[in-house]
Amino acid sequence: MSNNKYKVLIIEDDATIIRFVETVLSTSNYQVITATNGLSGERMASSHNPDLIVLDLGLPDMDGLELIEHVRENSTVPILVLSARSHESDKVAALDRGANDYVTKPFGIDEFLARVRALLRTSRHCADSCSVPGGRFVLKDLVIDYDKRLVTMAGEDVKLTQTEYNILALLSEYAGKVLTYSAIVRYIWGANDSGNVKKIQVNMANIRRKCGFNPGDDSYIINELGVGYRMKDGKED
Amino acid sequence: MKKLNWTRKTAKDLLFTVMIFIVTLLAGLFLKFSLDASDQIPLIFVLGVMLIALRTDGYWWGIAVSFLEVFVINFVFVDPFMAFNFSPYTIPSAIVTLAVSLMTSALTIQVKEQEKIRIVAEKEQMRANLLRAVSHDLRTPLTAIYGATSTIIDRYDELPKDQQLELLRDVKNDSEWLMRMVENLLSVTRVTGDDVQLKKNSTVLEELVGSTVSKFNKMHPRQNLHVKLPDHFITIQGDAILLEQVMINLLENAVFHAKGMTQINLVVKEKGKRVVFEISDDGCGIPSERLGSLFNGSWTSQVETADSRRSNMGIGLSVCYSIIKAHGGTMTARNGSRKGAVFSFTLDKEEDDE
Numbered sequence: 001m002s003n004n005k006y007k008v009l010i011i012e013d014d015a016t017i018i019r020f021v022e023t024v025l026s027t028s029n030y031q032v033i034t035a036t037n038g039l040s041g042e043r044m045a046s047s048h049n050p051d052l053i054v055l056d057l058g059l060p061d062m063d064g065l066e067l068i069e070h071v072r073e074n075s076t077v078p079i080l081v082l083s084a085r086s087h088e089s090d091k092v093a094a095l096d097r098g099a100n101d102y103v104t105k106p107f108g109i110d111e112f113l114a115r116v117r118a119l120l121r122t123s124r125h126c127a128d129s130c131s132v133p134g135g136r137f138v139l140k141d142l143v144i145d146y147d148k149r150l151v152t153m154a155g156e157d158v159k160l161t162q163t164e165y166n167i168l169a170l171l172s173e174y175a176g177k178v179l180t181y182s183a184i185v186r187y188i189w190g191a192n193d194s195g196n197v198k199k200i201q202v203n204m205a206n207i208r209r210k211c212g213f214n215p216g217d218d219s220y221i222i223n224e225l226g227v228g229y230r231m232k233d234g235k236e237d
Numbered sequence: 238m239k240k241l242n243w244t245r246k247t248a249k250d251l252l253f254t255v256m257i258f259i260v261t262l263l264a265g266l267f268l269k270f271s272l273d274a275s276d277q278i279p280l281i282f283v284l285g286v287m288l289i290a291l292r293t294d295g296y297w298w299g300i301a302v303s304f305l306e307v308f309v310i311n312f313v314f315v316d317p318f319m320a321f322n323f324s325p326y327t328i329p330s331a332i333v334t335l336a337v338s339l340m341t342s343a344l345t346i347q348v349k350e351q352e353k354i355r356i357v358a359e360k361e362q363m364r365a366n367l368l369r370a371v372s373h374d375l376r377t378p379l380t381a382i383y384g385a386t387s388t389i390i391d392r393y394d395e396l397p398k399d400q401q402l403e404l405l406r407d408v409k410n411d412s413e414w415l416m417r418m419v420e421n422l423l424s425v426t427r428v429t430g431d432d433v434q435l436k437k438n439s440t441v442l443e444e445l446v447g448s449t450v451s452k453f454n455k456m457h458p459r460q461n462l463h464v465k466l467p468d469h470f471i472t473i474q475g476d477a478i479l480l481e482q483v484m485i486n487l488l489e490n491a492v493f494h495a496k497g498m499t500q501i502n503l504v505v506k507e508k509g510k511r512v513v514f515e516i517s518d519d520g521c522g523i524p525s526e527r528l529g530s531l532f533n534g535s536w537t538s539q540v541e542t543a544d545s546r547r548s549n550m551g552i553g554l555s556v557c558y559s560i561i562k563a564h565g566g567t568m569t570a571r572n573g574s575r576k577g578a579v580f581s582f583t584l585d586k587e588e589d590d591e
Contacts, residue, residue, distance in 0.1 A: 088436065106416050198439060201439075205441065205470050214447075215464060216451045216464060217451070218451040222451075223444040223447055225444065225448050
């Protein structure tokens with residue numbers, strides 16, 4: 001019974017938030033374990049081997065960023081960060097240290113569950129196929145053929161430059177997950193040069209125009225302002 | 238960084254002081270040798286002191302020059318020339334010149350200080366207005382949430398399920414509204430504090446607008462919103478989260494307050510070195526007596542009536558105004574030529590550095 005469920009570890013110090021997240025997750029058929037401080041959270045992460053960690057960055061006993069680093073030393077378990085608004089730099093820092101995604105407080109349950117599903121899916125998916133992109137990526141009208149390096153939108157070829165294709169393919173490989181500007185720069189150009197953020201933004205603008213993504217239309221790529229970009233996962237609404 | 242700024246300012250003040258001093262000295266020499274009007278020299282020097290006090294920081298430059306000039310006047314312009322001569326004959330005039338210079342310098346600085354105080358007071362006034370409006374607007378939904386949840390807990394078995402659901406929906410609505418309020422408050426503390434904490438980044442215009450529009454569409458799915466953007470790639474130096482909030486506030490303002498509104502337009506245009514954002518609706522417009530005080534948050538508490546509990550319009554608008562002002566932009570409100578309200582704000586485009 002419970003062995004078939006995904007196990008989610010919540011590390012959060014606020015009892016009300018724990019209760020609400022726990023209720024939402026357990027009624028959506030996840031097994032939930034909770035820790036109210038960083039130390040016990042870290043211990044439970046290694047002893048219970050959860051499928052997903054939901055982590056609040058503001059813990060009473062340790063910095064959430066530190067905890068991410070510790071967990072990442074010997075585990076690739078997906079980490080979903082809960083962060084307060086007005087801390088964009090914290091989000092970026094958490095993502096760059098190995099967190100997989102973030103939700104900003106206050107958040108709705110739909111948004112939260114979508115992220116949880118996406119993370120569990122990509123982590124499972126990545127285990128066997130992510131390292132070597134093969135086959136095709138399909139998201140509504142958008143199809144990426146990795147072998148032919150070809151992108152079509154509703155059957156029409158989209159003529160992308162090499163860099164534009166690489167960015168789009170990268171985002172699709174990590175669909176459902178936010179990639180920070182610096183992560184994209186690292187993957188595409190292999191260097192961490194903040195001046196390159198402008199290059200990504202220009203390339204993204206071209207991708208949007210060539211694929212016909214309208215501003216305000218979130219069905220393919222979501223701008224996480226000041227953080228990076230996220231390609232929608234095929235199964236998200 | 239602060240230290241560097243300080244030294245630069247000091248160097249600038251020193252340069253200005255020396256320049257003015259040299260100019261007055263040359264003017265004095267000209268008066269003496271070309272026009273033979275030595276008696277007017279102290280006047281020129283007092284004028285110099287006033288200019289220095291006006292343009293430099295603090296008292297010290299003006300005072301230093303006041304003392305210096307007394308010696309210079311005595312040394313250069315009073316018989317015997319190019320020598321000091323402090324005799325009962327010259328001392329009174331020296332003292333008078335010194336006193337006049339010092340007083341001019343002190344008065345000038347006082348005027349400057351008063352201007353500073355006035356600006357601080359204005360800011361304080363705005364904050365006080367906001368706080369008053371906010372505390373009122375927080376109390377209403379909090380009371381409603383408290384009341385609804387207590388009712389459900391106390392009468393859990395007696396209340397029919399649909400009534401409980403109705404109460405819970407109200408709780409949800411009120412919480413959503415409180416969230417918006419808190420977002421606005423956070424922004425206010427970020428832009429009207431003693432040191433403004435803008436996190437300015439190079440932001441792509443279409444991403445900023447795109448993200449705003451998708452957020453708005455999620456909150457108000459049935460709302461008819463038309464968006465028009467310039468075609469090419471434009472970036473803005475700004476705090477994306479705050480700018481997004483300005484647009485959301487203005488759009489929601491139309492949703493909540495423009496009676497009879499069927500459509501909202503968000504149009505962004507380039508105008509020279511600036512970008513103009515215009516949010517207009519076809520609703521009831523803004524009463525002309527309110528146009529003047531729309532952005533300072535002052536009228537909210539006065540025109541409050543019992544049934545207008547969703548009245549955070551004033552707060553939202555003054556938050557918008559503060560955010561745009563902190564970005565060095567301008568914001569205006571007017572009524573459209575046919576009907577509805579038009580809010581517009583401008584921001585600087587980022588210069589291409591490549």
